[in-house]
Amino acid sequence: MKAGCFKGQHKQWAAGLAAMASPVLAFAQSADPERWQLNMHPGVTHLSHNAYDAHMMALWICVAIGALVFGAMAVAMFRFRKSRGAVPDRDFTHSTKLEILWTVIPVVLLVLMAAPATSKLIDMYDTRASEMTVKVTGYQWMWKYEYLGEGVEFTSRLARKSDAVRQSGIEPTMAENPNYLLDVDNVLVLPTDTKIRFVITADDVIHAWWVPALGWKQDAIPGIINEAWTDISTPGIYRGQCAELCGKDHGFMPIVVKAVPKAEYQQWLAAQKAAAAPAPVEPQPAPAEPQPEAAPAADSTAAVAAAG
Numbered sequence: 665m666k667a668g669c670f671k672g673q674h675k676q677w678a679a680g681l682a683a684m685a686s687p688v689l690a691f692a693q694s695a696d697p698e699r700w701q702l703n704m705h706p707g708v709t710h711l712s713h714n715a716y717d718a719h720m721m722a723l724w725i726c727v728a729i730g731a732l733v734f735g736a737m738a739v740a741m742f743r744f745r746k747s748r749g750a751v752p753d754r755d756f757t758h759s760t761k762l763e764i765l766w767t768v769i770p771v772v773l774l775v776l777m778a779a780p781a782t783s784k785l786i787d788m789y790d791t792r793a794s795e796m797t798v799k800v801t802g803y804q805w806m807w808k809y810e811y812l813g814e815g816v817e818f819t820s821r822l823a824r825k826s827d828a829v830r831q832s833g834i835e836p837t838m839a840e841n842p843n844y845l846l847d848v849d850n851v852l853v854l855p856t857d858t859k860i861r862f863v864i865t866a867d868d869v870i871h872a873w874w875v876p877a878l879g880w881k882q883d884a885i886p887g888i889i890n891e892a893w894t895d896i897s898t899p900g901i902y903r904g905q906c907a908e909l910c911g912k913d914h915g916f917m918p919i920v921v922k923a924v925p926k927a928e929y930q931q932w933l934a935a936q937k938a939a940a941a942p943a944p945v946e947p948q949p950a951p952a953e954p955q956p957e958a959a960p961a962a963d964s965t966a967a968v969a970a971a972g
């Protein structure tokens with residue numbers, strides 16, 4: 665009984681440690697969310713790493729503040745407890761020195777965080793020197809992608825299979841539908857190691873184009889063109905969703921980005937162009953000369969003769 669109890673405790677400890685370590689383990693895996701993932705994913709682009717770095721810096725500053733404040737409280741409560749004869753100072757009103765200190769320290773910390781955050785934000789909006797542009801248009805309820813200057817465009821909507829499962833009323837399982845509601849019919853194929861500019865708009869209501877692994881979300885607003893950019897470092901499939909409540913099927917307009925090496929992208933683009941090109945026009949025979957109308961009587965006589 666006792667041995668079993670210990671075994672159970674060990675299992676609990678192991679599970680607890682695994683849960684605590686999972687965010688660390690998650691860093692080494694794909695950009696898809698993991699079970700028990702606690703931290704945000706660093707993503708696969710320059711901008712997503714920027715966001716991750718800013719987040720981690722703020723997190724560690726918060727951890728340090730938390731440790732100091734709760735540590736000071738613990739020391740104060742332990743050392744100056746009533747049972748040790750501590751007597752409250754009833755005449756204390758304020759301490760100018762302390763007030764200056766607890767104003768200056770947060771200001772310094774905020775400036776420390778704001779300086780790198782500002783440079784990262786400026787970087788985020790700098791779409792200069794991009795090598796290609798993709799226009800993204802949000803519709804109720806799908807996305808349209810246009811590779812500007814290439815003559816390639818298509819729409820991307822929820823995959824039929826997800827849609828069928830959704831409407832069947834059967835509860836989907838991870839085993840059978842691992843990417844339930846996160847698959848599309850036509851994926852957005854992009855090259856890696858390329859600065860890609862996006863121009864983002866919408867045709868009906870406000871949507872928002874969001875792929876977490878790329879590090880940003882951008883509103884798609886009718887009549888307004890928003891800009892964003894990316895440079896994907898790792899080939900892979902990156903999933904996202906519309907991030908602006910846009911109507912009854914808002915939850916059913918996923919995004920799938922497939923990042924491939926440059927050469928593979930060029931092959932894909934050439935195939936798309938070939939498919940989109942109009943079929944070669946066959947030379948048509950010259951229209952026949954209009955024949956003078958024959959007398960109906962003669963015609964019917966001929967028909968009767970032929971039949972007889």
Ligand SMILES: [Cu+2]
Nearest residue numbers: 871906910914
């Ligand atoms: Cu939407």
